Amino acid sequence: MSPVPEVLFVCVHNAGRSQMAAALLDHHAQGRVHVRSAGSVPADQINPAVHEVMAEVGLDLSKEFPKPLTDDVVRAADVVISMGCGDACPVYPGKRYLDWELTDPAGKTADEIRPIRDEIDARVTALLAEITTPARSESPAR
Template sequence: MSTVPATGRKSMPGLVNPQHELHTIAVELAERFSGVFAEETVDRYVFESYTALARTAKITSHLPALTAKFARDRLTALAQSKGAAAHNVPEVLFVCVQNAGRSQMAAALLDHHAAGRVHVRSAGSAPGAGIHAQVVEAMAEIGVDLSQEFPKPLTDDVVRAADVVITMGCGDACPIYPGKRYEDWHVDDPAGTTPAGARLVRDQIDARVRELLAELVPPDRA
């Protein structure tokens, strides 16, 4: 039976005892990835994901649910990079500093336009506590919901799984692996800007995303 050891692991603020929740998550993910990863690997990913999110999460009561999503996506990425999970469409990773603005916008827009023809992830080199309110509002204006998204730390597994890595203002934080396409998009940071400024950034990113999608999935293959 999968378990998350409690030894040396302190509860994070806002959760009196997260061990039961983490144990439940680990058991479910171990079953999901049975035959791909050992239970010990799943346990480690669950706890590491929880710890990473707890450092920055604004609403700690949601941490177990966020941990489950983050750990599942990381394990999927790891399985893809090892050839143990399907990799049927291009994988794109967007990275900025906080994963609270530009990279979230880009990932949501590409996912929206691609409609399943591309798989998208996003991450931050120093993730913030939550997505900027003006970014959520600007995206909602065009029918793209970011209310359930959250900043995620940049991890090696999601970089390894990506075919294309797009960075936006995070410098050299993203590791470089051969065989991947890397681009750096120079786009203003919407943090602290006005609603009009957030819309401008959104539209700039949208234009770039549409160009990227046309390259990854040409119209004659759509």
Template sequence: MPDTPGPKPSVLFVCVHNAGRSQMAAAWLAHLAGDRVEVRSAGSAPADEVNPAAVRAMAEVGIDISARTPKVLTADAVRASDVCVTMGCGDTCPVFPGKRYVDWALDDPAGQGLDAVRPIRDEIERRVRALLAELGPGYTP
């Protein structure tokens, strides 16, 4: 019997550079939901690497994102996702009927030190946990 109450939901996290907020959000969701939720992240103008302060902040909570690489946002990624969570990317995310769009207003960790990134990491965790609760009883950690 499956652990989830129906088809596996898919969530796409999008920010401009796919180097901080969206990477942390995707890592939190994968950590908390395991294989019960399909997780994607992308950026409208991807950076060359994940923000080192985001990598360190996530390592502090036992989540390793050091091997992740920023990816470009594609219409296919949005089309394949049930929920698209945007974080400061403005109008660059394609909109498709039947998709759920959520915008999270979060500070950008770009150029910030570890002390500034920690509260962003913690707020992302809180929002990811709330998103899991919204997905239904089979998804909450």
């Protein structure tokens, strides 16, 4: 893994789950991780209810937009986390791939999206601890 790990979140439309995950990881990492998100079939805009629930936790997605999934962003990533994009994500050797099964927020209200946001927050917090903790050297017990 590079000195600053790169994490890519991928979902179909890059309008909900992957945007929330990227914003939450970027917020918690405070520069210790480079974060990107993309969609296999990007939407025209981020889900307005996703904007709303992220603003509630102090994260502004107004400058974000759905981005296409390209080979370049996958190649650049150390960890690729898919969220319901099926087989659309290219697979390259040496990358770590995780599949997070999460409810799609498309068509859901802010009340229905909050638990999805909170689940993503718990997962990115655990991921951050895992990828930024230096590996302990194996030393014999005394």
